[in-house]
Amino acid sequence: MAATLRGATVMIPIHTDQAAASPFVARIGRDGAGTVERDGRELAPIALVKAPRFYALSTKDGIPYPKIALLHGADVLASTVLQTCIRYTERDKACTFCAIGQSLAAGRTTAKKTPEQLGEVAEAAARLDGVRHVTLTTGTPRSPDRGAAHLADCARGIKARVDLPVQAQCEPPDDFAWFERMRAAGVDSLGMHLEAVEDEVRAAAMPGKAEVSVARYFEAFEAAVRVFGRGQVSTYLIAGLGDAPSSLLDASERLIAMGVYPFLVPLVPIPGTPAADRAPPSGDFMRALYAHIGPLLARAGLRSNDVKAGCARCGACSGLSGFEAEGRAAAPPDTGAAWTITSESSDDASVQLPACADAGHVSRVPPLAPGHLLRRARAV
Numbered sequence: 001m002a003a004t005l006r007g008a009t010v011m012i013p014i015h016t017d018q019a020a021a022s023p024f025v026a027r028i029g030r031d032g033a034g035t036v037e038r039d040g041r042e043l044a045p046i047a048l049v050k051a052p053r054f055y056a057l058s059t060k061d062g063i064p065y066p067k068i069a070l071l072h073g074a075d076v077l078a079s080t081v082l083q084t085c086i087r088y089t090e091r092d093k094a095c096t097f098c099a100i101g102q103s104l105a106a107g108r109t110t111a112k113k114t115p116e117q118l119g120e121v122a123e124a125a126a127r128l129d130g131v132r133h134v135t136l137t138t139g140t141p142r143s144p145d146r147g148a149a150h151l152a153d154c155a156r157g158i159k160a161r162v163d164l165p166v167q168a169q170c171e172p173p174d175d176f177a178w179f180e181r182m183r184a185a186g187v188d189s190l191g192m193h194l195e196a197v198e199d200e201v202r203a204a205a206m207p208g209k210a211e212v213s214v215a216r217y218f219e220a221f222e223a224a225v226r227v228f229g230r231g232q233v234s235t236y237l238i239a240g241l242g243d244a245p246s247s248l249l250d251a252s253e254r255l256i257a258m259g260v261y262p263f264l265v266p267l268v269p270i271p272g273t274p275a276a277d278r279a280p281p282s283g284d285f286m287r288a289l290y291a292h293i294g295p296l297l298a299r300a301g302l303r304s305n306d307v308k309a310g311c312a313r314c315g316a317c318s319g320l321s322g323f324e325a326e327g328r329a330a331a332p333p334d335t336g337a338a339w340t341i342t343s344e345s346s347d348d349a350s351v352q353l354p355a356c357a358d359a360g361h362v363s364r365v366p367p368l369a370p371g372h373l374l375r376r377a378r379a380v
């Protein structure tokens with residue numbers, strides 16, 4: 001769920017096992033506002049993001065709008081345009097953290113969204129709920145474009161109905177000419193997600209996707225920055241999959257130098273996935289990484305506010321944007337014991353959230369984390 005804390009909108013995983021162990025409690029009134037507490041002490045006001053009005057509508061072909069796209073954060077429309085993935089269907093190739101098939105199996109979404117459906121929903125979301133940008137992600141199809149063609153069609157369908165900036169997210173396509181085609185179709189920003197950076201970690205956490213090498217991603221980043229511009233290309237880095245902090249920092253520095261925004265998020269272990277029992281990174285772990293990367297971003301002029309659309313602009317799944325301040329970057333963290341992710345390294349910053357609507361009733365609603373929601377934008 002999305003909530004606003006001290007002016008920042010954050011996505012809060014509430015259905016993970018780790019959420020149940022969080023020491024943080026949210027007492028929320030019927031108006032959706034309340035306070036976050038720990039050990040009985042009030043820490044901050046909190047307000048839930050209201051359910052958007054476009055959720056009550058259906059497409060001309062009778063599909064409820066929330067099966068096509070969802071509100072993310074405060075003002076982002078997010079859709080998984082293709083809800084199937086060649087990686088996911090082979091269990092020994094699937095990304096261990098991914099739940100792309102769960103919402104489809106549960107009937108909460110459709111397998112393929114059309115450009116017309118997305119245009120219709122985006123227009124209504126902008127008009128009724130003040131949506132300001134769009135994130136389109138995709139499962140990976142077998143075709144060599146890796147979904148770029150359908151993403152381009154969907155961006156075109158949205159731009160035909162409403163003038164909203166669009167981010168597309170896919171694996172690197174075989175032919176980098178797809179970047180120009182996506183740009184021409186109305187894609188404003190592009191995400192290609194490394195997720196992890198060390199070869200062994202990638203092979204273990206995402207055996208299918210790891211077949212596309214880190215080197216290939218960097219070739220794609222270079223080509224994409226030439227088309228979309230500095231700061232309009234981004235990549236997810238998921239802390240907690242096993243990469244050493246030094247590896248995440250090295251990769252981030254290299255990405256920033258070439259104009260790519262490293263969108264660093266903590267792992268959110270999703271029930272039902274192979275990574276469900278993995279401990280998320282601690283708050284200290286995340287804070288130290290953010291404190292190093294944030295100033296580097298600021299000094300390179302890659303601020304999230306300048307990203308036209310998508311996750312880096314939204315920022316609700318990461319604390320990084322809050323660290324984008326000028327100044328000296330913090331010293332790189334040690335790679336010693338303090339950085340070892342263990343089962344004890346529960347997410348201190350990922351705040352747990354027991355909620356209470358009525359006095360005397362405390363229902364344990366799980367963690368309040370700047371954590372990334374069910375496999376990034378794959379929430380539809």
Ligand code: SF4
Nearest residue numbers: 072311314317376377
């Ligand atoms: S950062 Fe991306 S995945 Fe997270 S809420 Fe925002 S748009 Fe959705």
